[in-house]
Amino acid sequence: MSLELDETAFSKSQKPHLAVTLGDPAGIGSEVVLKALGDPMVRGKCQMTLIGDRALFAKAYKHLREQGIEGLADPQNLSILHTPLEGSADPIEWGRGNAASGAASFAYLKTAIARTLKGEFQGIVTAPIAKSLWKAAGYDYPGQTEVLAEAAGAKNYGMLFVARSPHTHWTLRTLLATTHIPLRDVPDALTPQRMTNKLKLFIHSLRKDFGIATPKIAIAGLNPHSGEAGQLGTEEQDWLFPWLKAERRNHPNLELLGLVPPDTLWVNPAQAWYGEDATTTPADGYLALYHDQGLIPVKLMAFDRAVNTTIGLPFIRTSPDHGTAFDIAGQGIARADSMKAAILLAAELSERRSRDEITGAWQD
Ligand SMILES: NC(=O)C1=CN([C@@H]2O[C@H](COP(=O)(O)OP(=O)(O)OC[C@H]3O[C@@H](n4cnc5c(N)ncnc54)[C@H](O)[C@@H]3O)[C@@H](O)[C@H]2O)C=CC1
Numbered sequence: 540m541s542l543e544l545d546e547t548a549f550s551k552s553q554k555p556h557l558a559v560t561l562g563d564p565a566g567i568g569s570e571v572v573l574k575a576l577g578d579p580m581v582r583g584k585c586q587m588t589l590i591g592d593r594a595l596f597a598k599a600y601k602h603l604r605e606q607g608i609e610g611l612a613d614p615q616n617l618s619i620l621h622t623p624l625e626g627s628a629d630p631i632e633w634g635r636g637n638a639a640s641g642a643a644s645f646a647y648l649k650t651a652i653a654r655t656l657k658g659e660f661q662g663i664v665t666a667p668i669a670k671s672l673w674k675a676a677g678y679d680y681p682g683q684t685e686v687l688a689e690a691a692g693a694k695n696y697g698m699l700f701v702a703r704s705p706h707t708h709w710t711l712r713t714l715l716a717t718t719h720i721p722l723r724d725v726p727d728a729l730t731p732q733r734m735t736n737k738l739k740l741f742i743h744s745l746r747k748d749f750g751i752a753t754p755k756i757a758i759a760g761l762n763p764h765s766g767e768a769g770q771l772g773t774e775e776q777d778w779l780f781p782w783l784k785a786e787r788r789n790h791p792n793l794e795l796l797g798l799v800p801p802d803t804l805w806v807n808p809a810q811a812w813y814g815e816d817a818t819t820t821p822a823d824g825y826l827a828l829y830h831d832q833g834l835i836p837v838k839l840m841a842f843d844r845a846v847n848t849t850i851g852l853p854f855i856r857t858s859p860d861h862g863t864a865f866d867i868a869g870q871g872i873a874r875a876d877s878m879k880a881a882i883l884l885a886a887e888l889s890e891r892r893s894r895d896e897i898t899g900a901w902q903d
Pocket residue numbers: 567571666667668669670671683847858859860861862863864865866867872873874875
């Protein structure tokens with residue numbers, strides 16, 4: 540059921556202002572940003588300020604135009620918050636990320652966050668960075684999500700992937716209970732407290748960001764067949780099933796499915812995605828227990844259009860689902876659909892949040 544919005548309280552002419560970061564300058568960030576902003580429909584939804592080195596955007600534009608790529612936004616006509624590359628002895632070349640490109644991508648993100656916290660932007664759309672190059676530059680974070688959460692003082696935050704099916708317009712929403720940690724550390728990182736925090740965050744986001752008052756959420760098991768009564772792993776029997784039972788008592792009006800065996804969890808959403816007959820209605824949200832459990836199905840169905848959203852922040856943050864793609868950087872063949880979807884989702888979520896703040900419907 541969708542929440543009612545007071546349309547009169549929010550002027551449709553108030554377009555959200557978003558910061559769009561360049562990401563790692565050796566990657567495909569500049570290409571997907573210039574391609575996305577070349578789409579008048581995307582430009583029409585929000586105001587945007589690019590955060591990066593002006594010369595790098597200009598270089599990317601010239602290089603792509605020389606290859607005959609049409610439909611790019613011309614950086615001369617864009618608002619750019621020039622964030623120069625400082626003290627870089629190494630020149631930055633497409634496809635050859637290094638410590639300098641890592642440091643630059645970190646600086647773009649920090650600038651975007653500082654300006655957003657001051658109220659200049661309602662949200663941030665980030666082009667991809669390379670985590671290993673942040674480390675090479677001396678910044679030890681698992682990803683952009685953690686930097687955003689730390690700077691914003693967010694304690695309960697999460698990595699949510701959102702993708703709308705081009706076949707049926709159904710929306711797949713997948714929250715990861717754990718993210719960038721080694722697979723061997725996953726069982727220890729999963730605790731009842733972490734699961735409760737993620738579930739609470741998911742319910743809040745489904746209600747407030749997506750207008751679903753009584754969401755149905757499906758939760759994956761950890762082991763094959765969700766443990767097969769303890770024969771294939773004991774976490775389900777030991778604490779995951781008791782945890783879920785307690786959560787059902789805490790949320791008696793919500794449908795919490797699970798623990799669904801991880802191999803079959805994705806059959807129903809795939810049917811909804813491709814418009815095939817299904818025996819049950821799909822869930823509004825899927826809670827996956829670790830990175831690849833959630834992202835392999837998301838990327839199989841929606842690599843060209845899924846959006847990575849950080850929920851639990853005081854502002855909106857979205858990003859395309861792909862990485863820096865150093866292997867194709869500078870070749871003009873990067874698809875910008877996921878970046879477009881990230882900008883459109885950020886605009887949609889920002890508008891909803893502004894409207895709800897005015898009407899008092901948004902509460903953290
Ligand atoms: N949001 C972010 O900042 C993310 C950053 N990464 C970072 O990206 C780096 C590379 O990671 P990979 O695992 O190789 O993933 P990747 O997404 O960069 O590349 C995987 C494959 O998909 C292709 N690809 C990616 N984006 C594409 C696009 N827009 N159009 C056409 N083809 C595309 C690449 O050419 C490559 O073959 C890593 O350092 C990782 O940390 C990865 C995922 C997200």
